Amino acid sequence: MRTVRWGFLATGKVARTVAADLALVPGSELVAVGARRLESARAFVDAHAPSARAHASYAALVADPEVDVVYIASPHALHLEHARMAFEAGKHVLCEKPVTLDLADAQEMVRLAGRHDRFLMEAMWTACHPVVVELADRVRSGELGTPRTLRAELGFRVDAAPDDRLLDPALGASALLDMGIYPLTFAHLLLGAPDRLSAEAVLSERGTDLDVTVLGRYPGGVLATLSASMTSWSDRSAALATDLGHVHLEGDFHHPEAAVFVPHGPSGPGEPVRITGREPVLGAGYGNEVAEVARCVREGLRESPMVPHARTLAVLAQLDDVRRLIGVTFPARPPTPGPLLPGDPR
Numbered sequence: 241m242r243t244v245r246w247g248f249l250a251t252g253k254v255a256r257t258v259a260a261d262l263a264l265v266p267g268s269e270l271v272a273v274g275a276r277r278l279e280s281a282r283a284f285v286d287a288h289a290p291s292a293r294a295h296a297s298y299a300a301l302v303a304d305p306e307v308d309v310v311y312i313a314s315p316h317a318l319h320l321e322h323a324r325m326a327f328e329a330g331k332h333v334l335c336e337k338p339v340t341l342d343l344a345d346a347q348e349m350v351r352l353a354g355r356h357d358r359f360l361m362e363a364m365w366t367a368c369h370p371v372v373v374e375l376a377d378r379v380r381s382g383e384l385g386t387p388r389t390l391r392a393e394l395g396f397r398v399d400a401a402p403d404d405r406l407l408d409p410a411l412g413a414s415a416l417l418d419m420g421i422y423p424l425t426f427a428h429l430l431l432g433a434p435d436r437l438s439a440e441a442v443l444s445e446r447g448t449d450l451d452v453t454v455l456g457r458y459p460g461g462v463l464a465t466l467s468a469s470m471t472s473w474s475d476r477s478a479a480l481a482t483d484l485g486h487v488h489l490e491g492d493f494h495h496p497e498a499a500v501f502v503p504h505g506p507s508g509p510g511e512p513v514r515i516t517g518r519e520p521v522l523g524a525g526y527g528n529e530v531a532e533v534a535r536c537v538r539e540g541l542r543e544s545p546m547v548p549h550a551r552t553l554a555v556l557a558q559l560d561d562v563r564r565l566i567g568v569t570f571p572a573r574p575p576t577p578g579p580l581l582p583g584d585p586r
Contacts (some may be wrong), residue, residue: 244534247272247307247331249298249322251284255313256335258363258530259288261523265530267538295398298322302329308550309533311363312336315405316412317570320345325359327352327473332359334533338421341412341570343556350549359537361544362530362552366494368529370517374428374548375487375499384501385484387431387462392423392478392493394469394470395451406470410571413448416441416562420452420468422494425551426478426556431458433554441566442471449568485510495525 246268248255262268270289274297275281281294295301296483302310302325310326310337312319320340326333333353340346353360357443363508395415398406405411406418414420427434434456441452444462449470450471455462478493479486485503491494529547529563536544543549563569 241267242538244308244537245271245308246272246530247301247310247324248284248313249274249293249301249305249310250276250313251280252313255311256284256288257524258311258313258315258526259284260525260532261525263288264523265527265534268530268534271306272301272304273557274298280523298325298378302326306349307331309334309359309537316341316417317410320349323349324352325357327358330356330358330383330444332533332537334361334363334529336363338362338417338556339552339560341417343467343553343560343568346553348555353517353542355465357542359505359533359542360549361533361536361547363529364421364552365526365548366425366530367429367547369495369525370519370521370528371489371496371499371515372429372521374515374517378501379430379480379487384480384487386460387449387482388460388482389481390427390431390458390462390479392426392464393421393469393474393521394422394492394494395467395469395472395474397473398470405446407444407446409448412570413446413468414563415451415468416559416566416568418468419470420454420466420562421555421559423466423478423556424454424456424562426493427456427458427464428551428555428558430480431462431464434458434464434558436439437558437561437565439562439565439569443566443568447565447568449566452566453560479506488569495521 270292272293273284274295278296285292285294293345309332312322324492407413437456439454441449444450451469454466476492478490487501491497501513501517
């Protein structure tokens with residue numbers, strides 16, 4: 241099995257967690273780290289991959305000839321710029337979620353991947369989690385009954401400085417983008433694309449959404465309530481009710497320990513069916529998305545069937561719709577080129 245060599249762009253909290261899981265994935269190796277300061281890159285290397293190279297800039301990282309895949313863990317507002325750098329350097333890309341602040345920029349990222357003939361995947365680890373994958377398969381097969389209602393919520397209290405990326409509008413601060421993308425993706429995985437969405441939110445003085453609840457109507461008349469919060473400690477749970485019983489997720493729903501289906505009949509609840517996934521969970525679950533990227537790169541794929549570009553774009557369109565409903569905008573940024581048309585020389 242050919243080793244896929246990884247370079248990490250940025251060294252924040254999520255990058256540290258992904259690096260710990262990457263070390264557990266056979267055939268994947270962290271070989272380089274880039275940060276805005278050399279000291280940060282060196283500290284990351286010392287903690288996670290002592291043999292890796294530390295680069296004092298993102299440009300130096302993407303130029304490293306030993307890197308096959310660049311994992312982008314910078315703030316949302318910078319993702320497109322950094323993906324462009326990686327593609328132009330001939331690298332494949334795994335980009336943290338959401339891949340960009342809006343649908344137009346995400347379409348541009350997909351266009352760039354196609355233009356440079358490189359692999360691109362959103363780092364939506366939930367879509368690669370073995371428990372969620374098996375649960376979605378069983379729901380779609382109909383064996384758990386016809387879905388009628390779904391609930392999912394994710395939130396935690398953010399106590400940070402005003403310039404922290406979670407609170408700074410210029411960096412894409414948003415409970416919806418940071419937390420809400422998980423319930424929306426979870427609903428999309430189990431129910432498909434929504435027919436319509438409505439939403440309510442509480443905004444900060446700077447115009448960012450701190451708490452948001454989305455009500456979705458999905459195909460077949462299924463209703464979903466999806467919540468995200470930066471001000472309170474959610475239990476991070478999810479549940480699905482069908483005409484044959486109900487499913488609840490054990491642990492945090494976006495990386496659960498198991499899903500449990502409890503059938504119901506005329507005489508009451510039946511014997512619970514525990515769903516644990518057909519593949520092992522690698523580390524905290526980030527290892528499964530790393531393994532999927534490595535598999536796709538080895539096979540010469542340009543997108544993952546587990547996290548296809550179409551779903552990434554569809555969920556971003558939903559995020560755009562919800563932001564319009566709640567009145568959240570981001571500071572103006574330079575325009576990006578339009579979608580690639582037949583005969584476009586770019």
